[in-house]
Amino acid sequence: MYFWINFRDHLRHAFAKIALIIIIGIIYSGCNAVKRVPNRKSLLIDNKITVDGEKDGVLNDLLYQKPNSSILGYRFRLNLYNLAKKNPDSSYKAKFLNNPKKYNRQVKLLSAKQVARKGQSFWYFGVHNFLKKIGEAPVIIDETKVKKSIARVKAYYFNNGYFYAEGTYKIDTLKGKKGKVSYAFTKGNVSRLDSIRTKIYTKALDSLYQSTKQLSNLKKGEVFKTENFDAERNRLNTYFRNNGAFYFQQGNINFNLDTIKSTSRTNVEMVISDQNVRVGDSSYTKPFKLYKISKVNIITDNSNDVDKTKISDSVAYNNFNLYSYKKLKYRPKAITDAVFIAPGTVYSDFRTNLTVRYLGNLKIFNYPLVQYKVDEKDENSLIANIILTPRPKYSFGASLDFTHSNIQDFGIAATTSLTIRNVFNRAETLEIAARGNIGSSKDLANPDNTFFNISEYGLDTKLNFPRVLLPFNTENIIPKKMIPSTTLSFGFAKQRNIGLDKENFTGSMTYNWTPKRNHTARFDLFNIQYVNNLKVDNYFKVYRSSYDALNEYGQQYNVNPANLNEDGDLSIPDGTSGFVGDVLGGQTSLNSNDRDFKSIRSIEERRKRLTENNLILASSYSFSKTTKTSFTDNDFYIFRTKLESAGNVLSLFATATKTIDNQISKKRVFGIEYSQYFKTELEYIRHWDFKREKVLAIRGFFGIAIPYGNSTSVPFSRSYFAGGSNDIRAWQPYSLGPGRSGAINDFNEANLKLTTSAEMRFKIFNSFKGALFVDAGNIWNIYDDGPYEAEGGNFEGIRSLKDIAVGSGFGLRYDLSFFVVRVDMGFKTYNPADTSGKKWFREYNFGNSVLNIGINYPF
Known part of the structure; x- marks a missing residue:
């Protein structure tokens, strides 16, 4: 018990000592940062870069050699490296070669084998390898790498339109085996795009291009940048493949550049070739086709334990074909609502990916597989086969954790859960989890001096629907491409961890959706919480600072001996409540204008606030x-x-049901004051x-x-x-x-x-x-x-x-x-x-x- 109570303090002091030792060692060793730099070589301490005569720091990341890393200017890892011996194994052997008598004494005490093994120990060998591994070898100026840096920067400028950029360098040797490298670059004239022509062999693709060429990343008069060519290639590839070009690839887009006539102008020709088809050892080209979807077949139970040679159950629903090797266990709408590939639509990568995401989000299937093949009855159409592998109907989970926190010195937490998938045959998921925790804290009230003076147990249930659960259609507000879901959750927990002992009842109805990529939205239609304090009389045993302050006032103003215990202090809870009642009731020498009166009233108001039962019914929106x-x-x-807003619904309910006591200022529902904020x-x-x-x-x-x-x-x-x-x-x-x-x-x-x-x-x-x-x-x-x-x-x-x-x-x-x-x-x-x-x-x-x-x- 003593160990756990003092664990945090011991760890803090140990952490501080280790850090102090490391810092002192590094500072001591850092007196000679160049101790590992060979003669006639220089440690790189700075790179100076100028572009057209002006300083430039942007290019620094392109250089092959940079100075050793530093923390606030201090080369931490270099000095760690310098702490290590260069050849610890040789140093150990030389120690005895130079002193045979010392070696003989070691052999007599140990043995020749043990002495040899000692040289491979952590103290003599391992610590030096460790320091080299975590440290950083000195960066020694290498002229070959300097020249490679020049070439890399020139390539960078070329990719940004400066075709004739030049660079020079100068290595300056400083005192103490240190040096710096100065780079000087001239960019020259920048080249801009002049004429932009296209040669698109497939007429269907040319029509698509013409309809969106205003969105092109290549525009006349703009600076030549290779990243814009890559962006245009990606744009067209995405656009074509989302509009039926199933076989199209980025490799079909190429650019021919003409910079011969002018060094400051570049003529561009974009060539989009036809589809290359390989048959055996020969190949030929043909125009790309824009495919439509003729059929969508969905296999719902592609698991290892089924006979895949025979379909046992099938159903057609809204032009989708659902098949099952066993009995179909899903309502068709639950599956087809997650499929964005529909008969009659053009092939689209976007719809395919969205279908995969939505089906995965159902959490009842493993990663779905979507396959396409050309329809034998219509060579301009594709058949989409969606193959789904169900997860087990039931799955169990359990965990055991040992915890430590600022309040809990030691704790053991255990959780067991049950997940039931496809509960109502519409892809719903039900999760039931039971949890328990026991712990020890020296800071909390512990009159029995027991080690485990904290405990908590609870039960949580969560039912997830892969759709918006409302009595009206929300497709125009939250379309299904936003992958909406609804979650109903309920929970109960009972805890004994701050001495007051609480029961906590919770419930919520939550809608989640993704308006755009990397955007998430959440709306809690209701989030209800009821906190029931079980042992309010323990308040002053737990909140000791409040008790100490109140007891100090009691020593000055208490007029009733019955409020004191045998030690002369206010007893808990009768003495504390009695003294406060006397003060607020005017039975003492204090009046309402006295500062001490206000402080005692403040202590009592805080006690009431922290021990009162809470009923919170809130709605919230998060983005x-x-x-x-x-x-x-x-x-x-x-x-x-x-x-977040709380209490408005309860206020209407309280008014409608006439549960308000007109003699009090606060409204109650079922006898409980509700919160409004x-x-x-x-x-x-x-x-x-x-x-x-x-x-x-x-x-x-x-x-x-x-x-x-x-x-x-x-x-x-x-x-x-x-x-x-x-x-x-x-x-x-x-x-x-x-x-x-x-x-x-x-x-x-x-x-x-x-x-x-x-x-x-x-x-x-x-x-x-x-x-x-x-x-x-x-x-x-x-x-x-x-x-x-x-x-x-x-x-x-x-x-x-x-x-x-x-x-x-x-x-x-x-x-x-x-x-x-x-x-x-x-x-x-x-x-x-x-x-x-x-x-x-x-x-x-x-x-x-x-x-x-x-x-x-x-x-």
Whole structure:
């Protein structure tokens, strides 16, 4: 138990010591950065590039040789490499060759075999190979590579219209076996496109081209760029293949260029050849045909356990033919709604790909296969065969995880799930999952001193429909090409993890669709949550800071001895409630204008807020857009927004059913006060790729939730907090804010949040990555009548921005391809709550640092 309770602190100090040792070692070794540079050679420390007499940094990435990588100007990996011995094996042998007596002593103590094996140990041999592997060998100026760099830059300029670009170089040798290379380029005149002619052998393709030639990427008068020729080739290939040219390939498009008559003008002839047909050893050409689809055949059960020589069941539906080797298990409409290849339409790559995506999105088939063949009855038509391999009707899953977090020192979580596919024979998917968790926390109330003082169990169900589930047609609003789906979910969870013990009931109806590529939209028609607190009397046992503050007032103002326990402190819960009742009821010397009276009232209001049962019925709309094209794309942005409104439907229901007590200000439904608020969020993430595995990432977030109507504050579960491994990493979760109030509560939250982060990521060696980061932000209260009497906790306009906290630090990451293990060390750089007058760097030390352990990048 002691180990788990102190795990985080031990790991933080160990991490700090290791980092300090590495830094000291590298600084010590870095006194001689050229120790591995041979005589009469030079370490490349700079490339200077000028183009037509002016400095240019754009061409740097085209050079074959670049200076050793650095972090803020310090050549980290080069100095790691210099730490290693050049030939550790030879050094070990020389150690005994020069001193036979020492070797004999070693043999007597060990043996000749053990002494030889010792030379291959990690300390004598492995550590040096390790340093070489993670380090970076010195970049020594190589004139051959310099000349290759000149050739590459000239090719770059040629591809951008400068056909007669020239380049020269000069190698400057500096003191201390260092040097730099100066490159000088002259671009010459740029060539522009003059006449653009076409020779298209197939008349049908020529007609297609003429109808869209205004969209051409090649325009008269524009600068010659090879990328525009590639773009035009791709455009035409896509356009032709989406309009029936099934056999067309990019290789059928070629360009003839004529630059002889003028060095600044290029005449272009685009040639689109006919189809090349190979028969045996001979071949011939013929015009391309634009094919239509005559039939669409769908095989619904192409699995290994069926007899594929005989079709047992078939049905024709809306001109589609569905076949099954066994009994057909799907309603035809469920399958044909996912197929965009229709009889009578022209062949289209787009429709084919969309069909594959939609069928895959049903989650009841493995990757679908679409095959085409020429119709024997009509040589101008294709038959589309769609072959589907069903996934198992039932599948089971189970997982066991050991967890550690800022609140939970040690936890064991287990999940088991059942997935049932094609539930109602219309491609629906039902998922049922049961989960349980037990854990240990030193920070929570634990009167019995048990190790596992946290527990939670729950049951979740989710039913997915691959369509918009509404009583009216939505095709004109959300067409099926947007791949819409509807999800109904319900859940129940019971937890004992903060001492209050809660029951949580949830339910939602959600619509998802993709308006465009890399765009996603989500609409929650309803999202209902009911939180039932089971042990509200435990409040002051859990929120100890609130109790300590109240107990301090009790020592001064309590007038009823019955409110005190045997130690003279306020008893829980009778003494705390009795003392608060006396204060608010005017039984003490305090009156409503006293500051201490307001503080006690604030503590009581917060207790009520955090222990009251919550009923939330919300609707929300979320939208996201990204320019990320692949998993390896490191130059992109993501934009997300969300609008949420809660309580309006319940307000109408309460009014209609006349369940309102006119003597109270808040409305109730079934005896429960419901929440009413409006919430909006904006998030922007941007990544810049600086090559050589260096990436700069930034994130900005703004969120606000405004209570109105039946609520004077936002529910705890819908409010914001600051701090943690994916937020402002120099503070623990819930330990920052609101504003400059100093995080006086155990769990600090508010209804306005503003944060921004910047992180420079770089490769250290192999799969180990590093990062330097800065996080800034805070939370505040605004338009909220909740218990926030602490000075500086409310948002007061622009002047409150001076209370933005700043944290900075560094991190190590290990990339396992499918996920990243992350360790970040955050330091409080600017603490708005510091009352000493020195807010900057006062706590910038390892003793006040915060260690965060996470999975994947924070943004």
